[in-house]
């Protein structure tokens with residue numbers, strides 16, 4: 001006769017990853033590498049924003065890029081010509097990055113001598129929000145053509161990021177995009193969030209975005 | 224794909240737990256999934272055999288319990304099920320509620336033998 005024994009585990013599935021993310025975050029802090037996790041739907045402008053960010057900050061920070069976006073068109077050469085280290089991560093059809101995958105990416109990139117690494121996450125608003133990568137800060141891009149009701153559809157993502165970039169504002173006259181409605185919806189989900197309208201195409205708002213990064217890096221160093 | 228990567232994570236955690244507790248055979252694994260979680264129970268069941276292949280959970284049966292997605296209306300305070308009411312408070316009709324439960328994805332227990 002076999003005896004069955006019920007053993008309670010009561011553990012959130014995300015806990016293991018959360019723990020590994022905390023460890024990575026602490027190690028990055030120790031090594032003085034600021035990791036920014038950049039998330040959005042496909043096509044919102046992550047890659048274009050990464051290029052703009054490099055342009056704005058390359059004279060004051062040594063920057064690296066982890067490219068995990070599947071349909072990315074970052075020209076590795078253009079980026080590296082600008083003195084930026086970049087690697088394309090092969091996420092093998094995965095829809096989000098875990099802390100372990102981020103760690104592997106960083107090891108492959110080599111963080112020696114870098115101050116600032118941008119992780120262009122896989123284009124997805126659902127599970128990227130559930131998996132902590134270990135980043136120092138989390139950023140999200142919502143582009144104008146996607147519509148102002150996105151915060152209602154993907155509340156988790158809007159609730160967990162430190163900053164929201166509203167991109168493609170150069171195209172605002174072609175769309176029915178209510179800025180105030182977005183601001184109101186997003187701050188209700190996340191009262192401490194910073195919202196910055198930008199156009200990665202024209203460069204509008206990029207200075208404000210770069211200033212946000214500088215401030216956060218300073219605060220992160222002090223903390 | 225989303226479910227598979229997460230189920231592999233689940234299997235790792237359970238194997239760790241089993242090892243630590245000297246369990247060699249697991250008859251059943253019980254998961255709890257909130258209605259508002261991005262996990263779809265049918266997909267989890269579908270990829271489970273693939274995730275346990277070659278692990279100590281190979282012959283383990285999977286059981287999934289669904290946790291309700293409940294919320295409290297910010298206007299009148301009523302607690303209600305979000306999905307059944309399509310997000311609107313059944314008492315006052317306002318679509319502004321604070322989520323109380325339903326985002327969980329938990330490993331509840333195992334039945335060892």
Ligand SMILES: Nc1nc2c(ncn2[C@@H]2O[C@H](COP(=O)(O)OP(=O)(O)O)[C@@H](O)[C@H]2O)c(=O)[nH]1
Nearest residue numbers: 042043044045046047048167168171199200201
């Ligand atoms: N009009 C406009 N187009 C943009 C802007 N930013 C990006 N795009 C375009 O949107 C498309 C997707 O951009 P990309 O950076 O590859 O997005 P990703 O998939 O999030 O990395 C490209 O054709 C970009 O040129 C912007 O601010 N305004």
Ligand SMILES: [Mg+2]
Nearest residue numbers: 046047069072
């Ligand atoms: Mg891209």
Ligand SMILES: [Zn+2]
Nearest residue numbers: 296299312315
């Ligand atoms: Zn109500």
